[in-house]
Amino acid sequence: MDFRFDIIQEYAPFFLQGVLLTIGLSLIAIIVGSILGLAIGLGKMSKKVLVRLPFEWYINFFRGTPLFVQILLVHFGLMPLLFAQPSPTVSAAVSLSLNSAAYIAEIFRAGIQSIDKGQMEAARSLGMTHAQAMRYVILPQALKRMIPPFANEFIVLIKDSSLAAIIAAPELMYWGRAAQGQYYRVWEPYLTVALIYLILTLSLSKLLHYLERKYSTQ
């Protein structure tokens, strides 16, 4: 079997563009997801059932349904309500952000609840408000414990962003499919794409190990 390196060569600039978009989408999703996730995680911890319920169901929905379905719903359902010409890239960023917010909310909740309740009591006994205690006492400790699951979520996002190819957001997987469609070759484009994803995720997990070691010794 001959392996046509010329296809890879021809598509190299597109793969590069695709990787940049893949990283960009994942970064946007992790950042927006963190902001939303913190709010949702705190909301889910509310003592009031009525406050808690919508947050619980947000998490249930986004964790309990396939991301694939969510991307289609956002791109063909939600975005056309807001824009005349929905951009696939924007739709991909929105659906990945909404999805990761649900997972990150649970990371925040687990991180916060893993802190001994004596910490909150001590902070409150000094006259701090709940918000002050969270900000100065609980969150700084919880964030440290959240680094591993957080990095893991980022790795998952990098891989899952490939689903955006289905709505023609030109990330890495989109260009893999384009090359496959043009030359009717499977191995060259898909192995290349797989290898690039592997390099991205492996570098990230190395970085994670480094961060974990750095913070665990403090």
Next chain:
Amino acid sequence: MIKVTNLKKSFGHLQVLKGIDAHIKEREVVVVIGPSGSGKSTFLRCLNLLEDFDEGDIVIDGYHLKDKNTDINKVREEVGMVFQRFNLFPHMTVLDNITLAPLKVRKWPLEKAKATAMELLKKVGLQDKANVYPDSLSGGQAQRVAIARALAMGPKVMLFDEPTSALDPEMVGEVLSVMKQLANEGMTMVVVTHEMGFAREVGDRVLFMDGGYIVEEGTPSDIFDNPQHERTKAFLSKVL
């Protein structure tokens, strides 16, 4: 300073406080003793509303705790608390542990907060530990830092929830001596403890709790030398 009337508290179906009445005067040191599960820690934690209570009333320094207009954070600024397990903030140095609340709650300038903290560390004999993290402290040192942290807010009352129960025996003395010093300076204190020597020596009044009631109260010599109630006698015969 503190007036407790008919205080009742349940956890689910278990009623742990069945009607507590107590009056703690300014500059008084009240020691609460009693068997495990008698409700003494819960009683103490109700005094700064770390535990909500079901019935009755607590008035501290003029604040009715159950009044809707009472800002509990304001009350807590005046009521310091020391916990059995220290509860120091592990991600902060000793100095930062002590200055956090004065800076964020009292809005003191940094210099003032630091100066106060160093003074308090000197008082508890730990000024050389200002810049270390809590995990490098012994239990006795950690508890003395916790006392300094509570004092930094300039409280009018100090609550101690079994402050020596988590300590190795050889470290109990250093914590008790800090508490004794504090009592001598005229701090109003409520101390839940199993240290009967401390109760006798430092306490102005002893409350004996059992089964969710204050069974007996009086001066240390009343309680320890001449207990009236059978349950008090039975408890003291086991611990003395």
